[in-house]
Amino acid sequence: MSIQExxxxxxxxxxxxxxxxxxxxxxxxxxxxxxxxxxxxxxARLVVALEEGTExxxxxxxxxxxxxxxxxxxxxxxxxxxxxxxxNLQVVDSLxxxxxxxxxxxxxxxxxxxxxxxxxxxxxxxxxxxxxxDLETFDVAPFLEELSRRLRDHAGGGVGxxxxxxxxxxxxxxxxxxxxxxxxxxxxAIGRSGPGDGAIEVELAQAEAGELVLQVREGGGRETGAxxxxxxxxxxxxxxxxxxxxxxxxxxxxxxxxxxxxxxVRMPSPALS
Amino acid sequence: MAxxxxxxxxxxxxxxxxxxxxxxxxxxxxxxxEAIALARDQRPAVVLMDVRLGGDKDGVDxxxxxxxxxxxxxxxxxxxxEPATLARIERDHAxxxxxxxxxxxxxxxxxxxxxxx
Numbered sequence: 001m002s003i004q005e006x007x008x009x010x011x012x013x014x015x016x017x018x019x020x021x022x023x024x025x026x027x028x029x030x031x032x033x034x035x036x037x038x039x040x041x042x043x044a045r046l047v048v049a050l051e052e053g054t055e056x057x058x059x060x061x062x063x064x065x066x067x068x069x070x071x072x073x074x075x076x077x078x079x080x081x082x083x084x085x086x087x088n089l090q091v092v093d094s095l096x097x098x099x100x101x102x103x104x105x106x107x108x109x110x111x112x113x114x115x116x117x118x119x120x121x122x123x124x125x126x127x128x129x130x131x132x133x134d135l136e137t138f139d140v141a142p143f144l145e146e147l148s149r150r151l152r153d154h155a156g157g158g159v160g161x162x163x164x165x166x167x168x169x170x171x172x173x174x175x176x177x178x179x180x181x182x183x184x185x186x187x188x189a190i191g192r193s194g195p196g197d198g199a200i201e202v203e204l205a206q207a208e209a210g211e212l213v214l215q216v217r218e219g220g221g222r223e224t225g226a227x228x229x230x231x232x233x234x235x236x237x238x239x240x241x242x243x244x245x246x247x248x249x250x251x252x253x254x255x256x257x258x259x260x261x262x263x264x265v266r267m268p269s270p271a272l273s
Numbered sequence: 274m275a276x277x278x279x280x281x282x283x284x285x286x287x288x289x290x291x292x293x294x295x296x297x298x299x300x301x302x303x304x305x306x307e308a309i310a311l312a313r314d315q316r317p318a319v320v321l322m323d324v325r326l327g328g329d330k331d332g333v334d335x336x337x338x339x340x341x342x343x344x345x346x347x348x349x350x351x352x353x354x355e356p357a358t359l360a361r362i363e364r365d366h367a368x369x370x371x372x373x374x375x376x377x378x379x380x381x382x383x384x385x386x387x388x389x390x
Contacts, residue, residue, distance in 0.1 A: 087280070090352055093374040094286030101289050113376075120374050127354055156378035 075135060082130045089123040114187065114237075117151055121183040124150070125175045140175065140204065141165035147179060148186050148202045155190045160199025160219060166206050174249070174270035178214075181245040184238050185216035185263050192261060193218055210269045214251075218260030274384075275315060276301045277308040277332060278323040278350070287321055287350065287375070294381050305330035305338075312339040319368075319387055324351040324358055333361045340366045346387045350375065 093116055100112040124147055128138035144165045152161045170178070182202065189200045198219020207213050233239060246253045251267030274296050278284040284301040291298050299315035302308040304327050312320060320339060324332040336347040346368040351358065354372070362370055368387040371379060 086352055090373050091280060091282050094280070094282045097286035098282070098289060101293065116374055116376075123352075123374070131354060150372075153379060154376040156376070156382075 078135045079130060082126050082135075086123050086126050086130070089119050089126075093119050093123075111237075117154060117183055117187060118180060118241075120150065120154070121147060121179040122176065125172065125179045128175065129172060137169045137171050138175065140168045140170045140178065143175065143179065144182060144202060144204055147182055148200075151183060151186045152190060152200070155187070158195075159190055159193045159197065161202070162199050163202045165202070165204040168204070168206070168212075168269070170270055177245045177248045181242065181249065181265065182214070182216070184242050184245070185214075188238055188263075189216055189218045189261070198260070206269065207266070212267050212269045214265040214267070215262065217262045274298050275308070275311050275317040275320045275345070277303070277311075277320060277326070277335065279303045279325070279327040280323075283323070283373075290375070290377055290380055291321070291384075293377060294384065296384070304328040305332065305335035308332075308335040309338050309342075312343045312345055316343055317345050319384060320345045320347045321350050322347050324349060324353065324362065333358075333365050336365050336367070348383055348387060 096112050096116055100109050103109050128143050129135055132138045145163045148161055148163045152159055186200065186202060193200060200219060201217040203215045205213050246265055249267045251265045254264045256262045274291050276284050276287045276291065276298055278287065288298045288301060299317050300311045302311045306328065322332040322336050326332055332349065339345050340347060348369045348371060349362050349367050350371050350373060352373040369383040371383055
């Protein structure tokens with residue numbers, strides 16, 4: 001029997017005992033004494049039940065306090081881990097910069113710069129989780145906006161950029177491959193764009209039936225209809241990375257080459273656990 | 274130009290990037306105190322300043338002192354987007370704010386803007 005049930009049962013017995021007492025014939029001292037003893041016992045049981053209730057409440061408060069402090073501790077530790085991860089990525093980035101200065105050929109240095117932008121995407125994902133309330137999920141829209149803008153700024157040269165992304169909460173499992181995929185597609189688009197070209201467009205939209213569509217389009221427009229550099233050379237590192245990430249995201253990639261290259265990835269929307 | 278970062282490899286990489294732009298790095302520092310001493314000693318035109326530093330004081334504290342005593346332009350270099358940090362930088366005569374990692378192009382742009390201003 002729970003404490004509440006005990007209290008209720010006790011009160012019920014008490015009420016009936018009082019009723020019996022009121023209707024009892026006066027002068028029946030023996031019956032009064034019995035009633036009195038019963039009431040005293042009920043009273044004692046109620047006192048015990050109330051004490052137990054107070055104790056239980058204190059226990060509960062103690063448990064809540066412990067859990068709250070454990071959660072605060074967890075948040076602190078997670079923040080610290082994310083900070084360390086980010087810091088380590090920055091140290092790796094610095095090592096790449098130092099290595100790049102030792103290389104004389106342009107191709108190697110360009111390859112290392114591309115590595116830096118991939119590391120940057122990883123770091124930016126961690127920054128998003130660090131800034132989120134639950135330290136687990138973040139909105140993909142501002143992330144894609146910032147990632148694309150920073151990739152464009154990193155490359156220099158002032159190519160136009162427009163980013164349209166539907167708000168969508170994602171975790172690290174989805175955010176990391178998506179961020180790396182967008183990095184490849186945007187860097188490819190930047191690499192193919194020249195001065196005077198239209199803006200690069202990045203779009204992430206919810207399609208029907210839990211499907212997401214990511215599109216990266218070049219503005220094109222240098223010479224309308226002129227043959228463009230084709231999408232990622234199948235033998236390139238970018239193509240290998242894109243293929244792996246699309247597979248990880250269980251997506252399908254379509255590349256069309258019209259006025260500018262347009263890459264589209266259709267993938268299932270992530271299910272947050 | 275002075276470079277301040279408590280991660281020595283990050284300071285080394287930033288120095289290499291600055292020198293790649295044809296500028297001279299007069300020294301690096303890892304704490305606010307070291308940064309202030311370096312700035313007083315070398316009087317750099319520009320200081321690249323990390324916000325989180327080892328020790329009691331951070332880059333914002335160091336920048337306040339350097340700006341007041343030496344008058345160097347301070348470009349903050351931070352890995353953090355925390356609003357509290359950004360608000361502190363805002364109040365601190367920041368000539369520019371760059372977010373790590375920094376490309377050569379961004380660095381050149383920031384330094385040219387600061388020196389041209």
